[in-house]
Structures are given as C-alpha cells and as structure tokens.
Amino acid sequence: EMGGAQQVLEGVLEKTKGMVAGVTCGAGMPYKLSEIAQQYGVNYLPIISSARAFRALWKRAYKKVPDLMAAVVYEDPWLAGGHNGLSNAEDPRKPEDPYPRVKALRDTMRGEGIADSVPIIMAGGVWHLRDWDNWIENEELGQIAFQLGTRPLLTKESPIPESWKSELTKIKEGDILLHKFSPTGFYSSAVRNEFLRSLEARSERQIPYATEEGGEHTHQLDVGVKGKNFWVSKADLLRAREWVGLGHTMALKTPDSTVIFAAPEESKMIRKDQADCMGCLSHCGFSAWKDHDSFSTGRLADPRSFCIQKSLQEIVHGAPVEEHLMFAGHGAYNFGTDPFYSNGFVPTVKQLMDRILTGD
Structure with missing residues (x-):
C-alpha cells in the first residue's frame, strides 16, 4: 500500500540483479507481484490471510508464473502484529482457529496443482515451536515453516530504541488492540498505549x-x-x-x-x-x-x-x-511470562534462534 510501491520495487530489482532471492508482499491484493518477479527472474512469496484471497490472486495472475512461487505466507489476521488482512466476511472480535484456515489454503493449492514442496509459512502468534507440534510433518498441511515477527524485536541487534524494548516486557495479555484507525483502511494490531x-x-x-x-x-x-x-x-x-x-x-x-x-x-x-x-x-x-x-x-x-x-x-x-503507534503481535505478553527473558535478559539473535530450535 506504499505510494509508488511498484516503481520502487522495480527500481530496486533493476539495481540489484543477481543479489535478491525473492520478494514477499502482502498489503492489498498484490496481483502484479508475480509479473514483476518474472521480469527480474526472482522468486515471489505472497502474503495472504485466507484461502479465498490466495485463490483470487492465483486465478488472476499467479497461475501464469507458477514456477517462481517459492512459498505462500499465511498471516493470521487475528494474531499477527501490524496490518492484517481481515475481510468484510470476518469478525475482528471473533478469532478463528488458524489450523482449518491453513488446511483450506493447502487444499486450494493442491486443487490448483501446486506441489506440497511449496511451503506455507505460518505467521502470527508463533512463539514456542512446541505449540505447533501437530502442524509439523502433518500430511494435511504439507510442508510448513514459521515466521516470527515479534520475538526478534527484543534482541541485542534489534534496531528499535531501548524504550521500545523496555516497554515490550511490560505488556500484559490482552494489551494488543486489533483496531481500524489506520489510514490504509486495513485493520492492524498494536499495543493499546x-x-x-x-x-x-x-x-x-x-x-x-x-x-x-x-x-x-x-x-x-x-x-x-x-x-x-x-x-x-x-x-x-x-x-x-x-x-x-x-x-x-x-x-x-x-x-x-x-x-x-x-x-x-x-x-x-x-x-x-x-x-x-x-x-x-x-x-x-x-x-x-x-x-x-x-x-x-x-x-x-x-x-x-x-x-x-x-x-x-x-x-x-x-x-x-x-x-506513537507501537506495532506488536498478540503474543507479545510472553515477554513478561517466558522465563527465557527473566531478570531482564535480552538475547542476541543467535541465542534467540538457538532457544527457538529447542521448541521454546
């Protein structure tokens, strides 16, 4: 939804030939994403929030460039931080279980002949990998990967200000508000400050x-x-x-x-x-x-x-x-409850990744 987004993306890809592996994009309905990816020979990874949205993108554009689609990111509209893709048919006050929604997405992909080797990336609400044990190596879902957007905010290397990092540790469950004040017209999730x-x-x-x-x-x-x-x-x-x-x-x-x-x-x-x-x-x-x-x-x-x-x-x-607007996912309250962060501990990115790979 950024002004001039297509021109900016084309300019970047023109100047970085051979350096970019893929482009991920989700705001609005990015129909042009596959066309631009094909023009510059890079992969594309669309971000969607429902099987219905993916089907519309596939039918209109993506089926013409199937080989360059490296993954599909499912960003849960009730759990993810930042702007979310709630449709008019979905109630912002009634979160839906992501499992059947991701299963529906995989069913749609299979129906269009897309191989299970194209992973679905679960984004939103991901904190402990052990919480997702029944998703991993699950035949119904096919290949699954996970995106963590909120946890890396609180790391040594994270560029956000120290005041922001400190505030993350004070968030309580329910402190993230799914609201529609954004000038984009989309719902978004941020700290209710x-x-x-x-x-x-x-x-x-x-x-x-x-x-x-x-x-x-x-x-x-x-x-x-x-x-x-x-x-x-x-x-x-x-x-x-x-x-x-x-x-x-x-x-x-x-x-x-x-x-x-x-x-x-x-x-x-x-x-x-x-x-x-x-x-x-x-x-x-x-x-x-x-x-x-x-x-x-x-x-x-x-x-x-x-x-x-x-x-x-x-x-x-x-x-x-x-x-000011302070984006965070709905699981941000875990900073205050997860023992990993006790006594004010702030990990490096490597320490965080090592921790995540243990399941915690």
Missing part, C-alpha cells in the same frame, strides 16, 4: 448529523461548529455540549456524516498533519491522498485516523512510545 487510547476516545466523541431537519435530527448543533446546517438528535446535542464543557470544543467532520469533538490543540495537530501529507501511501484515508489519477480518494479526510508515516518515524527514532 496512550496513543491508541486517544484514538479510541476521539471516535467515541462522535455523533451523526444531517444537513436538514428530519427524523431523529430535530435539534441544531450549537457547539463546536460554524453554521446552522448541522441537525442532530436531542440526546446527541446534550452529549456534544458535555464534551465541549470538558474542553473538546472543536467539531471535525468525517467522511461518514458524523462529527467528532477534539480539544483545540488536538484539532490543530490533526489539521497540520493532514496538511503536511507527503504521499507515503497509495491511498490515505487520513489526508484523502491517492498516488494516481486525480490524486484524491474522493472522500473527506478522516480526522478519526492519524498520520502513520509521522508516528512510525517518531517511535523508531526514540520518541516516547506511549505517544
């Missing part, structure tokens, strides 16, 4: 409005807005007045005919971040940017979201972790 709590609170201070009187919209909104074309229910008018009394005096319109209430300093930050948009995404809900055609999504910029480029840059360069 003050940053995410503020986004939750911002959306909770939200009421629907109409531009004309009618139905439940019987009262004119008289706080936070300029003009008289904001009609709301009596109950929502009272709620809005209460929020204004608490200091959330600025009403900001959303693309969904609602307004949210924010404090003046928060409103100013939102407007500045939207104005400073640098086009890092192909489509951005927060700023209404699009990287092609009209350069606009055609929707109002959404103040319920945030500038993801700013937040990720800030946290990786040492800004307070409570104030």
Whole structure:
C-alpha cells in the first residue's frame, strides 16, 4: 500500500540483479507481484490471510508464473502484529482457529496443482515451536515453516530504541488492540498505549448529523461548529455540549456524516498533519491522498485516523512510545511470562534462534 510501491520495487530489482532471492508482499491484493518477479527472474512469496484471497490472486495472475512461487505466507489476521488482512466476511472480535484456515489454503493449492514442496509459512502468534507440534510433518498441511515477527524485536541487534524494548516486557495479555484507525483502511494490531487510547476516545466523541431537519435530527448543533446546517438528535446535542464543557470544543467532520469533538490543540495537530501529507501511501484515508489519477480518494479526510508515516518515524527514532503507534503481535505478553527473558535478559539473535530450535 506504499505510494509508488511498484516503481520502487522495480527500481530496486533493476539495481540489484543477481543479489535478491525473492520478494514477499502482502498489503492489498498484490496481483502484479508475480509479473514483476518474472521480469527480474526472482522468486515471489505472497502474503495472504485466507484461502479465498490466495485463490483470487492465483486465478488472476499467479497461475501464469507458477514456477517462481517459492512459498505462500499465511498471516493470521487475528494474531499477527501490524496490518492484517481481515475481510468484510470476518469478525475482528471473533478469532478463528488458524489450523482449518491453513488446511483450506493447502487444499486450494493442491486443487490448483501446486506441489506440497511449496511451503506455507505460518505467521502470527508463533512463539514456542512446541505449540505447533501437530502442524509439523502433518500430511494435511504439507510442508510448513514459521515466521516470527515479534520475538526478534527484543534482541541485542534489534534496531528499535531501548524504550521500545523496555516497554515490550511490560505488556500484559490482552494489551494488543486489533483496531481500524489506520489510514490504509486495513485493520492492524498494536499495543493499546496512550496513543491508541486517544484514538479510541476521539471516535467515541462522535455523533451523526444531517444537513436538514428530519427524523431523529430535530435539534441544531450549537457547539463546536460554524453554521446552522448541522441537525442532530436531542440526546446527541446534550452529549456534544458535555464534551465541549470538558474542553473538546472543536467539531471535525468525517467522511461518514458524523462529527467528532477534539480539544483545540488536538484539532490543530490533526489539521497540520493532514496538511503536511507527503504521499507515503497509495491511498490515505487520513489526508484523502491517492498516488494516481486525480490524486484524491474522493472522500473527506478522516480526522478519526492519524498520520502513520509521522508516528512510525517518531517511535523508531526514540520518541516516547506511549505517544506513537507501537506495532506488536498478540503474543507479545510472553515477554513478561517466558522465563527465557527473566531478570531482564535480552538475547542476541543467535541465542534467540538457538532457544527457538529447542521448541521454546
């Protein structure tokens, strides 16, 4: 979903011929991945979150380049950190067992004639390999590999700031929030810190409005807005007045005919971040940017979201972790319960890999 992703990838592969083994990509539906891989003679490893998504990619593009598909990464949408591929048919509040979903993926691959020698890589929720004993050398699943994204964060070589590493050891079970505040439009999983709590609170201070009187919209909104074309229910008018009394005096319109209430300093930050948009995404809900055609999504910029480029840059360069987006998988609470990390122990990557290979 990065702006100009295809051009960037082609530029990298053009300058690194013979140096890159394969390309993995998942955001959105990466139909062009196999075509680009074929153009530069590298393998490709698509990231998907369901058999249905893989089938669509295979039918439309990948079946034309079957020999270069080195693996398929199944990224569990309820367990993995970062952005996840939940579909409209899946409930973010009801996690599904990954086993039948991966079995369905293997069944789909076999149905398309893809050999079991092409591994499925399980990503999301992987901590102890012993937890996956029934997956390994399982004929139903075929060849299986595992991807660990969260555990390597807490290693000597990990480049994230020490404040981030320290915070990882304090995470409790349930502290990772699967949310939809991301400007990409995807769900994503991150630590439910003050940053995410503020986004939750911002959306909770939200009421629907109409531009004309009618139905439940019987009262004119008289706080936070300029003009008289904001009609709301009596109950929502009272709620809005209460929020204004608490200091959330600025009403900001959303693309969904609602307004949210924010404090003046928060409103100013939102407007500045939207104005400073640098086009890092192909489509951005927060700023209404699009990287092609009209350069606009055609929707109002959404103040319920945030500038993801700013937040990720800030946290990786040492800004307070409570104030920015802190990605982590849902198993991150294990840092505080796994005896391997007792007494503040931080392993090297080699020590971590040796530990993982024992099953722990």
